[in-house]
Amino acid sequence: MDISEKTIARLSLYRSLLKRLASDGVDHVYSHELGKLAGATAAQVRRDLMAVGCEGSPKRGYGVQDLIDSIGEFLDGPEGLNVALVGVGNLGQAIIAFFAGRVANLSVVAAFDNDPYKTGRVIRGCRCYPIDEVERIVREQHIGAAILTVPADEAQGVAETLVRAGVRGILNFAPIKLRLPPYVYVEDVDMGMLLEKVAYFARQHFDQEG
Amino acid sequence: MDISEKTIARLSLYRSLLKRLASDGVDHVYSHELGKLAGATAAQVRRDLMAVGCEGSPKRGYGVQDLIDSIGEFLDGPEGLNVALVGVGNLGQAIIAFFAGRVANLSVVAAFDNDPYKTGRVIRGCRCYPIDEVERIVREQHIGAAILTVPADEAQGVAETLVRAGVRGILNFAPIKLRLPPYVYVEDVDMGMLLEKVAYFARQHFDQEG
DNA sequence: TAGATTGTTAATCGATTAACAATC
DNA sequence: TAGATTGTTAATCGATTAACAATC
Numbered sequence: 308m309d310i311s312e313k314t315i316a317r318l319s320l321y322r323s324l325l326k327r328l329a330s331d332g333v334d335h336v337y338s339h340e341l342g343k344l345a346g347a348t349a350a351q352v353r354r355d356l357m358a359v360g361c362e363g364s365p366k367r368g369y370g371v372q373d374l375i376d377s378i379g380e381f382l383d384g385p386e387g388l389n390v391a392l393v394g395v396g397n398l399g400q401a402i403i404a405f406f407a408g409r410v411a412n413l414s415v416v417a418a419f420d421n422d423p424y425k426t427g428r429v430i431r432g433c434r435c436y437p438i439d440e441v442e443r444i445v446r447e448q449h450i451g452a453a454i455l456t457v458p459a460d461e462a463q464g465v466a467e468t469l470v471r472a473g474v475r476g477i478l479n480f481a482p483i484k485l486r487l488p489p490y491v492y493v494e495d496v497d498m499g500m501l502l503e504k505v506a507y508f509a510r511q512h513f514d515q516e517g
Numbered sequence: 518m519d520i521s522e523k524t525i526a527r528l529s530l531y532r533s534l535l536k537r538l539a540s541d542g543v544d545h546v547y548s549h550e551l552g553k554l555a556g557a558t559a560a561q562v563r564r565d566l567m568a569v570g571c572e573g574s575p576k577r578g579y580g581v582q583d584l585i586d587s588i589g590e591f592l593d594g595p596e597g598l599n600v601a602l603v604g605v606g607n608l609g610q611a612i613i614a615f616f617a618g619r620v621a622n623l624s625v626v627a628a629f630d631n632d633p634y635k636t637g638r639v640i641r642g643c644r645c646y647p648i649d650e651v652e653r654i655v656r657e658q659h660i661g662a663a664i665l666t667v668p669a670d671e672a673q674g675v676a677e678t679l680v681r682a683g684v685r686g687i688l689n690f691a692p693i694k695l696r697l698p699p700y701v702y703v704e705d706v707d708m709g710m711l712l713e714k715v716a717y718f719a720r721q722h723f724d725q726e727g
Numbered sequence: 728t729a730g731a732t733t734g735t736t737a738a739t740c741g742a743t744t745a746a747c748a749a750t751c
Numbered sequence: 752t753a754g755a756t757t758g759t760t761a762a763t764c765g766a767t768t769a770a771c772a773a774t775c
Binding site: 736 | 764
């Protein structure tokens with residue numbers, strides 16, 4: 308089965324919304340209700356849920372817990388995935404803290420930096436190693452994905468090392484397009500670009516009445 | 518003219534790549550060269566550049582400085598845009614530091630939080646006010662866009678206040694779909710979702726030969 | 728001129744949307 | 752049954768890709 312990136316993204320959002328609904332005691336939802344919360348159409352929601360093998364009933368809609376379980380089974384896979392972070396600057400530290408215990412089945416198990424003030428220490432519950440040791444630690448700890456928060460001109464080199472050691476997915480914060488083998492999935496988060504985009508569209512409506 | 522979001526995103530990336538080329542002394546580029554760096558096709562690059570009114574010549578391609586100027590004129594508009602940040606936690610502080618002096622024409626001029634330890638202080642060069650004062654400060658400082666790094670259950674309320682005060686663009690880090698008027702542009706950055714996406718696709722290729 | 732690139736138009740592809748029979 | 756929702760198929764829409772004449 309071929310699931311689009313957008314569907315994966317929406318499934319992740321559905322899950323976090325469903326968890327809230329569950330904690331509010333809601334046990335069934337209709338596709339249009341979930342769609343309203345997720346900013347999607349009812350048809351979209353049904354298509355996405357069909358992709359993970361969920362079925363609803365015309366009478367009661369979809370079972371909330373059933374959806375949470377099915378999406379979890381689909382997204383999380385049979386076992387957890389270990390994640391590394393390279394580049395323990397401001398952003399890197401914030402991201403380690405952000406993910407600590409937040410996303411089930413995904414834990415940042417190792418951090419890497421070249422700054423000797425940081426290496427050898429435990430930063431927000433995550434041990435920090437020198438970048439030289441990336442390859443060894445990634446193999447030893449069976450790390451499958453990485454978060455890249457290094458400067459743009461170091462990103463390509465670090466990424467290649469990570470891939471050589473076995474990493475198959477990278478969340479890349481460096482404002483550069485990584486050139487990697489096709490079996491490596493890269494998600495770019497260029498925050499400068501994102502803010503420029505927001506600013507561009509904000510300007511279209513800003514100051515129109517004042 | 519109707520410019521797609523993707524084109525805006527690519528233009529921002531082109532610009533940062535072009536700035537590097539300029540500092541390396543390159544004065545002309547062909548569409549396929551820029552495309553290679555940006556992960557886009559030559560045709561895509563030409564279409565994007567045409568949208569901002571750039572012309573190239575078959576002989577020399579596009580002038581690097583000309584492109585930087587044209588894209589800047591298009592993206593940045595005639596004057597800068599003031600930006601606010603709400604939610605001065607780990608991520609918020611990292612983002613303030615990240616943007617400090619980084620993106621020309623976009624400055625984070627005010628931060629907001631409810632924690633009395635933070636309000637009244639200057640955090641990474643940016644004054645922090647209590648959230649009560651969002652409406653007043655946003656109006657006074659003529660703020661047009663905002664970065665939202667508050668918990669999910671506060672995001673909708675804060676966003677509505679920001680919009681009431683005149684904000685027309687929001688970079689939203691809360692894992693929730695904001696419901697706002699159509700004249701407000703919202704860009705969502707759900708980091709939990711992004712890492713789950715990376716993990717999902719990483720798993721497809723992880724452990725295939727180990 | 729010859730060759731590579733640009734700018735433009737037509738074809739393709741994928742996802743979203745709309746329409747409708749099946750179901751509880 | 753009647754009504755609202757589900758699951759499926761066809762139509763639409765937009766962006767990407769391919770093809771080609773114009774240009775230096």
